Amino acid sequence: MSALLSIKDLVVDFRTRAGNARVLNEVSLDLKEGEILGIVGESGCGKSMTALSVMGLIPSPPGKVTSGSIQLDGEELLTAPRSRMRQVRGGIVSMIFQEPMTSLNPVFRVGDQIAEAVLLHEDISKADAWARAVEMLTKVGIPEPAVRAKAYPHELSGGMRQRVMIAMALSCRPRVLIADEPTTALDVTVQAQIFDLLKDLQEETGTAIIMITHDMGAIAELADRVAVMYAGHIIESGETRDILSNPQHPYTRGLISCVPHLDENPTEERPYLNEIRGVVPSLTELGQGCAFAPRCPYKTPVCENTQPKMEKVAGIHSVACHNVEYVVAV
Numbered sequence: 001m002s003a004l005l006s007i008k009d010l011v012v013d014f015r016t017r018a019g020n021a022r023v024l025n026e027v028s029l030d031l032k033e034g035e036i037l038g039i040v041g042e043s044g045c046g047k048s049m050t051a052l053s054v055m056g057l058i059p060s061p062p063g064k065v066t067s068g069s070i071q072l073d074g075e076e077l078l079t080a081p082r083s084r085m086r087q088v089r090g091g092i093v094s095m096i097f098q099e100p101m102t103s104l105n106p107v108f109r110v111g112d113q114i115a116e117a118v119l120l121h122e123d124i125s126k127a128d129a130w131a132r133a134v135e136m137l138t139k140v141g142i143p144e145p146a147v148r149a150k151a152y153p154h155e156l157s158g159g160m161r162q163r164v165m166i167a168m169a170l171s172c173r174p175r176v177l178i179a180d181e182p183t184t185a186l187d188v189t190v191q192a193q194i195f196d197l198l199k200d201l202q203e204e205t206g207t208a209i210i211m212i213t214h215d216m217g218a219i220a221e222l223a224d225r226v227a228v229m230y231a232g233h234i235i236e237s238g239e240t241r242d243i244l245s246n247p248q249h250p251y252t253r254g255l256i257s258c259v260p261h262l263d264e265n266p267t268e269e270r271p272y273l274n275e276i277r278g279v280v281p282s283l284t285e286l287g288q289g290c291a292f293a294p295r296c297p298y299k300t301p302v303c304e305n306t307q308p309k310m311e312k313v314a315g316i317h318s319v320a321c322h323n324v325e326y327v328v329a330v
Helices: 048-057 082-091 110-121 126-139 158-170 187-207 216-222 240-245 252-255 302-307
Strands: 005-016 019-031 036-040 063-070 092-097 176-180 206-211 227-228 235-239 313-315 317-319
Touching: 019 036, 019 206, 036 048, 036 216, 048 063, 048 082, 048 092, 048 110, 048 176, 048 206, 082 092, 082 110, 092 158, 110 126, 110 158, 126 158, 126 187, 158 187, 187 216, 187 227, 206 216, 216 240, 227 240, 227 252, 235 240, 235 252
Parallel strands: 036 206, 036 227, 092 176, 176 206
Antiparallel strands: 005 019, 005 063, 227 235, 235 317, 313 317
């Protein structure tokens, strides 16, 4: 099956006072019809910037797409005119942003905001657009949707506001939905409800979803495939089951080990909660070698001097690491 959304060798640079920051470095991803692709990594690794690149929302200046390609069903988006991108955004590709309180307009009713998105992309009346807004609020499980549609964002709970964002994103029946950490700042019960909602809506509508998160637990629950990002690079990708059961990159293993384990007898090697030592390096100070090398327990001299390339290890499972053979599968 050919890819619905295809990102090839995408490079995005930002000009900063400290110098040029390459926030995306030859990123390549494919998204097929009806699948859920997870993108996982620490804050600052390039997950959200990948999503903004697809939406054509890179702030310029200081950001710039230096090279690469983003194709939607064979159509190149990087060279598309602004009028076409306005049609794509919200109509064909929609995005759920991290914090609904900063994405929803506080002075308009939530129903009006959903209806406005419909009116921008479809030739229907205001009454029909309002009816669509109420219908979408019903689908995302908001009680008394006709009443809640007349509410302002501050009158809704965090979970309800996030459901409103999902309703808005799905109101024009997009083919691609980008969910950028849609459960940030929500409690675990509401998180589980949002995950179930996304999965149910995906199965009902067939919308392909890109799920951006730092939570490996969310990836395990939702994603069909996963791409692991670090410092602007894709460093491992493959089917979720393969990545979780046999991670090959030390960083991927670190992310998985950060998920708490309720072992009865924790040891120094396997405590209740692990951590990845060190911090993500500054993007203006990356050297020629592997960006993860300063934090990697398996690093060798070649890691500090040469950037590893993505290579297949099995099936569609690929990894960018010089020392895969030293990594013990879990």
